[in-house]
Amino acid sequence: MDGSIYRDIKREYDLKRQIAIDKSKKFKEELYNKYPVLSEIEDEINMLAIRTTKAILMSDELTKQIEKDNLSLKLQKLEKKYDNELKKIGLTRKDLEPKFECEKCNDTGVVSYNGNTKTCSCFSQAMINETYKQVNIYKLDEENFETFDIGFYSKVANKEKYGIDKSPMENIENIRNIALSFVENIDSATQKNLLFVGNTGLGKTFLANCIASEVIKSGKTVVYQTAPILMDKVIEYKFSYNKTGVEKEQYDKIFNVDLLIIDDLGTETMSNNKFTELFNIINTRLLKNKKMIISTNLTLKELYKEYDERVMSRLIGSFTICKFIGEDIRLKKKKMFG
Ligand SMILES: Nc1ncnc2c1ncn2[C@@H]1O[C@H](COP(=O)(O)OP(=O)(O)O)[C@@H](O)[C@H]1O
Ligand SMILES: [Mg+2]
Ligand SMILES: [Zn+2]
Incomplete structure (x- = not known):
């Protein structure tokens, strides 16, 4: 394999991947500015994640389990609410993800295959x-x-x-x-x-x-x-x-x-x-x-x-x-x- 061609293409891939990620970030930012409710729900989801981590660290097994179940139920509800808000403006969660050219490798140029990575x-x-x-x-x-x-x-x-x-x-x-x-x-x-x-x-x-x-x-x-x-x-x-x-x-x-x-x-x-x-x-x-x-x-x-x-x-x-x-x-x- 020729090294310089490989490096050129790898650089191109890294660049187009970064551009796709940046674009989707920007899109999300603008969307959140326009629809603050989305950003509020996301904040709540993030808070829940912190509480879940804390719950896992609690010593008492029973309390831990109850708290965890309780939190995961809340999380499900929040995610549903988030999806509903998106639906109102004609979007799905997929629209907020970066648009990569290749869906198989997400423009990384490699895929995992039976635990190995291949080109x-x-x-x-x-x-x-x-x-x-x-x-x-x-x-x-x-x-x-x-x-x-x-x-x-x-x-x-x-x-x-x-x-x-x-x-x-x-x-x-x-x-x-x-x-x-x-x-x-x-x-x-x-x-x-x-x-x-x-x-x-x-x-x-x-x-x-x-x-x-x-x-x-x-x-x-x-x-x-x-x-x-x-x-x-x-x-x-x-x-x-x-x-x-x-x-x-x-x-x-x-x-x-x-x-x-x-x-x-x-x-x-x-x-x-x-x-x-x-x-x-x-x-x-x-x-x-x-x-x-x-x-x-x-x-x-x-x-x-x-x-x-x-x-x-x-x-x-x-x-x-x-x-x-x-x-x-x-x-x-x-x-x-x-
Ligand atoms: N099925 C088709 N639909 C639309 N445009 C076509 C189609 N087949 C050929 N063309 C166009 O016609 C032109 C000649 O076709 P090309 O494939 O180069 O012919 P050939 O290889 O047989 O010489 C090209 O501009 C091509 O884009
Ligand atoms: Mg021809
Ligand atoms: Zn690919």
Whole structure:
């Protein structure tokens, strides 16, 4: 693991955690100023806590028990009163808590697991994003299943143009369902990988992002890379003499990350070395049951021509082929929004 990247992200986490805490403190202060009754009840609750401690220190067992029961009843009542006051202004206790980005680790970056602490997946993903400079991953707020719009796809089938009976809209709905069940069954050995084929501007990268977003939300890690950059990195790594820790980490991640997205396959210039490496990546991941999404602008025919048969037979057998059809959404958007 690279120390400086780790430290940078840790610092970022500490900062965003502190900001969330400060914000909620400020919110509470303002709320208490506006509704002093809340602060009064809280004072009473705090007083009770002190009395409870005193009661526990009392020697006489019986008195101690009576006093304790009495106090806990009072405490319950006070808490109910507090909740009621909050309810009157449309709030719950949760609204007064800090809003952390990650609910699993409260932005500490670590979670307890069977009595051990381990790195939270959000932190691992942040490290991956940083080592890979995954610009694309930062678009996940915009490109996810909630913003997925089938309205960009025509309802009119055109067999001559697209070679299938379905309309682009029916086709994309079908592909979206395939994508959703891919997310659902990502760990299953019988779930196939996904191969997105189709012209540019038909939403292949968008859908890959939708899937990435869900997979990250479920606590898994994702590496997104375009084929040219990925293959260059791999070759560079293979043939460099002194490999740094980051480079090794980066290389290993290609094989170990839960989901690997290789975008725009076919746009890179292929060499024999790259062939071998690509085959190695796909093959290793297949053996480990680690899922992949590969997208390409090439047709299947072109893929067969362009790539080694070994790679292709592997691909076809273990990937569900999703053929994107329709008209360039980028152009449509331009027309709509100028
Ligand atoms: N389902 C969709 N809903 C809304 N916008 C989309 C959708 N699919 C694609 N887009 C938009 O259309 C444009 C092209 O999509 P993109 O995924 O880059 O296509 P491709 O990767 O096939 O070339 C992008 O601006 C993208 O945000
Ligand atoms: Mg694309
Ligand atoms: Zn987390």
